[in-house]
Amino acid sequence: MPAPRDSLTLPLAGERLRWWLLLAVGALAAAGVLALLLVLSRTPTVQDWLPWGSAFFHRALVVHVVLSFQVWFLALFGAVAGGGRTALVLSTGGAVLLILPALADRGEPSLNNYVPVLDHPLFFAGLALTAAGAALAALRAVPLLRSPEPLPFAIASAGATVLAALLCFALAGWQIPAATDPAQRYERLFWGGGHVLQILNTMLLMIAWHWLAERRFGRAPLPPPLTRAVFAALLAFAAAAPLIYARTDVPRLAHRQAFTALLWLGLPLPPLVMGGGLARLLWQRRGEPSSAATLAVALSLLVFGLGGIAGFFLGVADTRTPSHYHAMIGGVNLAVMGLILTVFLPRTAKARLSLHLYGWGQVLHALGFFLAGAAGVPRKTAGLDQGLDSVGKLAAMGVVGVGGAIAVLGGVIFVATVLTRLLQREDGDERA
Amino acid sequence: MSAHSLSVAVLAATVALLGWWLAASPGDPVDGVPTTLADFTARVEAMVAAGDTGARHGDLPVVRPPTADVFILARRWSFTPAVVLEPGGSYRIHLLAEDVVHSAALGGTEVLLVPGLMRVVPLTAPAAGSVRLQCGEYCGLGHPRMSGSIAVSAQEGVQRRQILGGVDVGEGVERPGRP
Incomplete structure (x- = not known):
């Protein structure tokens, strides 16, 4: 290599x-x-x-x-x-x-x-x-927007996105009427900035993809100008988000929907382009022995991709929505886990086991939620409120439970092994 | 295609998508019709008295509305009453929030329900089954279970022709498909 x-x-x-x-x-x-x-x-x-x-x-x-x-x-x-x-x-x-x-x-x-x-x-x-x-x-990272190198530019873009999210929180806090009921006040206080933080999470996913590929495969998923372009594209939407506060009143439905539309239009393209580059890179390396880095990247692509596809088939208030976001976040987590396990703390014990369990568990978890939602199971409910009145709904929610348990097991192994490594204060870790 | 050309394409697509988003960002919709809680509650009670089927959906009476105007009160964390509609019937669903801000995700549209402002949503009942009615605005710990019951089933009766005759869309009406 x-x-x-x-x-x-x-x-x-x-x-x-x-x-x-x-x-x-x-x-x-x-x-x-x-x-x-x-x-x-x-x-x-x-x-x-x-x-x-x-x-x-x-x-x-x-x-x-x-x-x-x-x-x-x-x-x-x-x-x-x-x-x-x-x-x-x-x-x-x-x-x-x-x-x-x-x-x-x-x-x-x-x-x-x-x-x-x-x-x-x-x-x-x-x-x-x-x-x-x-x-x-x-603030420490943002000046790196001038860097000609793609990774510092990407991290600086993430920094600017954090600032945009915080600005959205501040603008919402300023605009929400004092007499607003606490439930709606907190919902709207964190709605806009919360959306912008999803752009940050997508950037973290792409930073992890880029970093992993560059350090472990010897090649970035995309050429430098294109890497800068996909991060600039995400940053453009993050920077535009505060404009919503000038265009709609925070308590209105239009305000809520404007942020939803922002993510619908702004989020898909950049990870799609970088994911395509990463898939091409994995295909070119198909003859080489599999590694924890390959596993993390492949599972991340699979889970994030499934979540993205599910996002185009959402219902009004059923469990297809948690299917979508669990898979999206699962894909981000897998990439970040891979970065930690193979770049920051290489040779961590049970790396492949934790990735397998977390990744495949997330696949089952999201698939079960999607099938249950398509059958009409409402989201954010438990017990009798779920209305599990058919074999299909019961089976789908069973898959949710089994998948969730497997993913949790993978997560526990990851946390335990990484915490052990971090607390051992080893010398010689390859940390960036 | 070179990396430079692809970069330009990504940035051009981003500019186009941002422009689309800015152009399409929804304006604030109709606020609704100012209505007092007492007036609206009286209409709900009149509808229940005229159309009560005697059945119950949990704690709620199940009502077959006698006219095309259906009145449903939203409160933490229910939509009152449960209703049964005629297959294919055209209705105006009148909604009012009693306590705090809720929303009604009704069929394929959603309206925000602010106390004191009645919203009216036109609805054509499907041939069978039910119409989902769900609160889409976080309103407290019970929010996830705040859904209404709108069933659809046929009844032989005098009012069927009246309901199937269609309704006018008046002031304060949220038109289907509007953001």
Whole structure:
């Protein structure tokens, strides 16, 4: 294999990268513990042993989502952007504050989209610190937009996207009338910026694809000008997002729909172009021995592609929607897992096993959700509300459960092995 | 095609898509008809009294509306009452939020329901089955289960001809397909 070309010119120090990864993977570990606790809080007899009240389920669910989604991806951004010490301290402090209200059984939970909320000062302080940490890391990365190299340009584009998302949050907070009911206030506060963060997640996917291919296959998926073009295309939509606040009132339906349209039009093309380049690269390497990097890239392409296709067949409010976004996020996670397991921390134990379990589990999970939704099972429901009145619906939701369990197992192995590596403080890790 | 040409094509497509998005960004739709909760509740109760089938859908009465005007109240976290429509019948579904902002994803369209503003959605019932009615605006922890019941089944009766005769679309009406 030709020697990897190191085009990265970011000031990524190994020790700082280690701490960002500890924050990212630690957030996943904490989210996993909360997921276990929220299941126990609904388990007969066991729930009586826990020190929390009946609202703990929703509180733990809120923090689980914020840690496993926002903190995980923003910490990954901090890692690839080489965020500084202050950004790291702010982000870590934010993550700790986000957890405290749930453990203290405080704060009214709101399961609004993108950034669910506990209505408690400590939780909001946690969000503010997390945002401040991400903003500092972004400000450090944005000047690299002038870089002629594609990877620094890509990371700088991600930084500018973070800033656009934060601007959307600020504009929404400024425009939402004070008397708005909390449920709608939080929904609309995080709606626009939450959409922009999906552009960030897509950029993280493409950064991981590019980085993995360049370092492990010796060639980037796309030539440099085209790499810059696909990231510029995503950045253009992120930069345009704040315009919506000048064109529609935040509480209106038109505001909600404008952000949906933004992603419909802006998200598909860039990953499609880079995914095509990556698939071509994999095809050219088909005779070579399979590696964890090949596995991560191939599974990421498969799962992300399935999610993209599902996105064109969504219903109104059925489980085809979670099928779509679980697969999209699963595809991003697989690429990032591959980057961590084969570039940042190569030779991590059980890398292929965790990728196989997580990837194929996500395929089953998304497929089951899609079939259930097509049969009419409503999203975000449980128990009798699901209306599982046919063998087809029951079987599809069974596939969801089995796939989810397999994916969780893969995720647990990934978190455990990576945390072990990070805490061992080994010398000689190949960190960027 | 060279990398440079492909880059130009990607950027040109991006500019075109952004332009399309800016041109197509929806304007704010009709607000609805100012209506008091007391007036609307009275209409719902009158419809229930005239068309109650005696059946129940959970806690809700199941109503076969006697006219083409159907009144449904949205509140945390239900649409009241459950209704049964005539196959192929043309209706005007009147909706009002009682407590907080909700929305009604009804068939292929969605309208925002703001307390005090009644929305009217024209609906042609399918030949059989049901019409999905779901809240699409987060309104609290019970939001995912906030769906209504609109069943479709035939009934031999005097009002069938009246309902199948069609309705006019008046002020405050959300037309199908409008964003």
